[in-house]
Amino acid sequence: MIKKGDHVAVAVSGGVDSMVLLSVLHKQRNRLGITVSAIHVDHMLRGEESYEDFRFVESFCRKHAISFFGRRADAGRKASESGMGIQVAAREVRYALFREGMEKLGANKLATAHHADDQAETVLMQLSRGGHTHSGMPAVRLFASGMLIRPLLCVEKEEIAAYAAKHFISYREDPSNAKSTYTRNRYRHQLLSFLKNENPKAAVHIGYFAQDQQEDELFLQAMAKEKIKNMAVWKQESVSLQIEPFREVPLPLQRRAIHLILNYLYHGKTAFSFLHIHHILQLLQSTAPSGKLNLPSRLSVRKLNEQCVFAYEADDRPNNRTDLLFAENRLYRQGAGTFKLKEASECPDGAECFRLKLNTPLPLSIRMRQDGDRIQLKGMSGSKKLARLLIDEKIPLAFRDRVPVVTDADGTILWIPGIRKSLHEGDGPLLLIYEKE
Numbered sequence: 001m002i003k004k005g006d007h008v009a010v011a012v013s014g015g016v017d018s019m020v021l022l023s024v025l026h027k028q029r030n031r032l033g034i035t036v037s038a039i040h041v042d043h044m045l046r047g048e049e050s051y052e053d054f055r056f057v058e059s060f061c062r063k064h065a066i067s068f069f070g071r072r073a074d075a076g077r078k079a080s081e082s083g084m085g086i087q088v089a090a091r092e093v094r095y096a097l098f099r100e101g102m103e104k105l106g107a108n109k110l111a112t113a114h115h116a117d118d119q120a121e122t123v124l125m126q127l128s129r130g131g132h133t134h135s136g137m138p139a140v141r142l143f144a145s146g147m148l149i150r151p152l153l154c155v156e157k158e159e160i161a162a163y164a165a166k167h168f169i170s171y172r173e174d175p176s177n178a179k180s181t182y183t184r185n186r187y188r189h190q191l192l193s194f195l196k197n198e199n200p201k202a203a204v205h206i207g208y209f210a211q212d213q214q215e216d217e218l219f220l221q222a223m224a225k226e227k228i229k230n231m232a233v234w235k236q237e238s239v240s241l242q243i244e245p246f247r248e249v250p251l252p253l254q255r256r257a258i259h260l261i262l263n264y265l266y267h268g269k270t271a272f273s274f275l276h277i278h279h280i281l282q283l284l285q286s287t288a289p290s291g292k293l294n295l296p297s298r299l300s301v302r303k304l305n306e307q308c309v310f311a312y313e314a315d316d317r318p319n320n321r322t323d324l325l326f327a328e329n330r331l332y333r334q335g336a337g338t339f340k341l342k343e344a345s346e347c348p349d350g351a352e353c354f355r356l357k358l359n360t361p362l363p364l365s366i367r368m369r370q371d372g373d374r375i376q377l378k379g380m381s382g383s384k385k386l387a388r389l390l391i392d393e394k395i396p397l398a399f400r401d402r403v404p405v406v407t408d409a410d411g412t413i414l415w416i417p418g419i420r421k422s423l424h425e426g427d428g429p430l431l432l433i434y435e436k437e
Helices: 016-027 048-063 075-082 086-105 116-129 157-166 183-198 202-228 243-247 251-265 274-285 386-392
Strands: 007-011 035-042 067-072 109-111 140-143 146-149 232-234 238-242 290-295 299-304 307-312 322-324 331-334 337-343 352-355 364-367 405-407 413-416 430-436
Touching (some): 007 086, 016 157, 035 086, 075 086, 116 202, 202 251, 238 243, 238 251
Antiparallel strands (some): 238 307, 290 299, 322 364, 364 405, 405 413
């Protein structure tokens, strides 16, 4: 994980976990033969309090002659402009600045202070959501031009707190960690707390489970890739699979093979779930000579005799449009997610939202982009070509024609979920809620 000659930049929030990690690595730097620096991001979500965190970390680094990269970034504004949930927006801001910090400092590794309790929470959340992954966070992964490492992943929260007390390590408390409005906090304070009452080592055992799962998964994925190398034809935006030999592949490897194909076509973006893989396997095992499945982002799976083709569908419909009428709890499916228009005071946790003005022309419509689309963005005069916006936001080419576009009854673009909001957001009672599948 850490080698002689490494330059390790520690992501430091000022909390006990990251302050302990920074302190330990700094003390051990000569023995390990490494350079240690620190990166801090102030998300500007707690006003003066979060700025005090910034100054605290900066002061600690100055006192101990640790190179420091600190930035303030308005995560609330990004959430407002993009429609992302505040936690998602904060994470995007944070990791973008981590990349910048590594480059400025000359670091080849970023160390985060995720610990055993964090890992347990992640696994429990993955299992509850029914995703195709349930092995938690890897201890090491590629990041920016180097690696992201998690040295404390096997260490329990209690051990970290005890170390801080024993060695008189100062740290800051983030009051938002106690709020039950955030999903992870609910898992931490309710579910994981219950499990640890049953078994104090529950987090450690879940961590062992995650590690075993990761190792098994890497092995099985490699086997699956080898098994299908002569059965599949890989093109830029499609994959063809020979059905008959694929049926002879053991089921666990079939699942991993489908996962590899979808991951390839979705460019590493998680837009599918365990259920999608299950339905694809049902189609492939069916005795019917033909069949079709529609997946998120207009990816289709077509079975025709002995061939199965995974490919994006061209949109031949002139408008490809769904009109949203105000109806309590009615869901409208479009692309890789669902929309709901309802009266609400707050955006649900994990969702992205756009609030309408009182005089927004209804009904709203959801469609894919069209030639000549322009959007008026918050904070800028005039309008911007939607095509240019998608390029600037680094949306992969394969996804640009699958991005949902929300318009009002007059055709004015209001919102590109997950990307940017227009200046037409208001403060009326109606909230448009978007949740990814």
